[in-house]
Amino acid sequence: MSRTFPSLSNYKLSWVLLILVAVFCWQLKYFHNRYNNYKIFKYVYSHTTEEKNLYADYPEEYYDSNHYGPVFSVIVAPMALMPDAYGFLVWSLLNAVVLIWAVHLLPISTKNKALLLLLSAMEFANAEHYIQFNAVIAAFIIFSFILVEKRKEEWATLFIVLGTLVKLYPVVGLVFFLFAENKWKFIWSGLGWLAVFIALPMTISSPHFILQSYADWFNILQVKNGQNVNLTSSQDICLMGIFRHVTRNPNIPNTPFLIAGAAIFGAALLRFKQYASLQFRLQVLCSVMIMVVIFSTGSEHPTYIIAVPGVFLWMLTQDKPFSRWNIVLLVSVLVITSLGPTDAIPALIRRGYVNKYVLKAWPVVAAWLVISYQLLFKDFIAKEKQAALPAEDAKQEDELALA
Known part of the structure; x- marks a missing residue:
């Protein structure tokens, strides 16, 4: 039975x-x-x-x-x-x-x-x-x-x-x-x-x-x-924090980075014709989920649940989600960003490198730069039209066959 x-x-x-x-x-x-x-x-x-x-x-x-x-x-x-x-x-x-x-x-x-x-x-x-x-x-x-x-x-x-x-x-x-x-x-x-x-x-x-x-x-x-802005804080895991920790200079100001980030993102939003593309709009969502973390001095280890889904959402909606570059980025996010500050990484590496140089932020910042480049220069509308052509051709062939 x-x-x-x-x-x-x-x-x-x-x-x-x-x-x-x-x-x-x-x-x-x-x-x-x-x-x-x-x-x-x-x-x-x-x-x-x-x-x-x-x-x-x-x-x-x-x-x-x-x-x-x-x-x-x-x-x-x-x-x-x-x-x-x-x-x-x-x-x-x-x-x-x-x-x-x-x-x-x-x-x-x-x-x-x-x-x-x-x-x-x-x-x-x-x-x-x-x-x-x-x-x-x-x-x-x-x-x-x-x-x-x-x-x-x-x-x-x-x-x-x-x-x-x-x-x-x-x-x-x-x-x-x-x-x-x-x-x-x-x-x-x-x-x-x-x-x-x-x-x-x-x-x-x-x-x-x-x-x-x-x-x-x-x-x-x-x-x-x-x-938050000091070299011993558990926060400041952000773009500005990367520069402060790498140079060991806690006095590097936030303002130039915030202006640059706003200018890059704002320029992408001026591409009004691209608003018709769902892919463009989704990529804007990914960008803001990352930006709100990498441009905040209050960002800490658990804050990255906001940014990391943004990285992976962008990756999964690409034409080739698992290209060689994307696989490198995926592994970097999983190993460095998600596992880096945890006990899964030996203390010597975690304290001497991951925490000292806020490596958790690095792969996410890299992803945001790629996303921003695409938002600035990629023609999402043309890409969607090109993807729609095979489907239209197949539909026409089906109609002719039925006739």
Whole structure:
């Protein structure tokens, strides 16, 4: 007597992998009482309801300090109200499920979705190990792009505004305004969501406290930015940080790099005729997911779950995804970027080279330069027309055969 068992496709197995990574990291951290970051996040809720400074130090509750916006208190509230074991587990699973959902909605083949999740799994594990919210931040950027593509600008701006008021990075989604069919809807819905999410935490606190908290948040981010720029920080894993660490000069300024990056990206966005190409628009998505990390002094090891999917999304949507150059880049990202700062690399190499020269950023910066070159000079429209010709010829042949 035979028995049939349900089987999972490779694509759905990639979902299972990310969920298992989330559960593994949860149990590793929870049962060893090493979940300080989750404590920081959950206390944002109680500190908001008690109107206690959200950015002060509370050594009796946790070490380090909060750097998320006041609206985060509402997002974390359901988990904060649970016992730690359950709230922390939901937090971990939330990161996995939201990222999977975002990738699932991308306008690429199922095979490429599976590969994108698999290739990003190690970087996802890094983010989960450090109990970060960055996987959701990456998903918010992807959601905003997808919803603009679907002509649902009013929902795209929800993710841009909410994400920005939590952790600034999703502000790059404003670039997708250029691709929006209804630009007035994008503007007015964005302003509407801004009012909603600024006011939302006032429902569990007071207007005065929340407005003061936004001012405090702005101030603490300025202080933190100054603290990031030094040769011993675990942050500053970015383009500017590469130059500071290689030259051993912490005084190299950010401004020239930011101006150069904005000029390169801005020049690509002036190619208005290319907007008709989905490949061009997807590549802009990839570029902003990388830029927001490599041009930020706040970038650290677990932040790269935002950038790395951008690298692999670009690679998988190329005409020849696994060319010799792309394979070298793929291996570099997996080994240097994803594994480099971990215990998988011998301490002598990790501390003496990977951390000392912020090698984690190097392959991602290289990918961004290639993406930028293509955005500046590649004719995406001509490429898509050329790819469409064989399909049209085949259709005509089928019609003649039927006649």
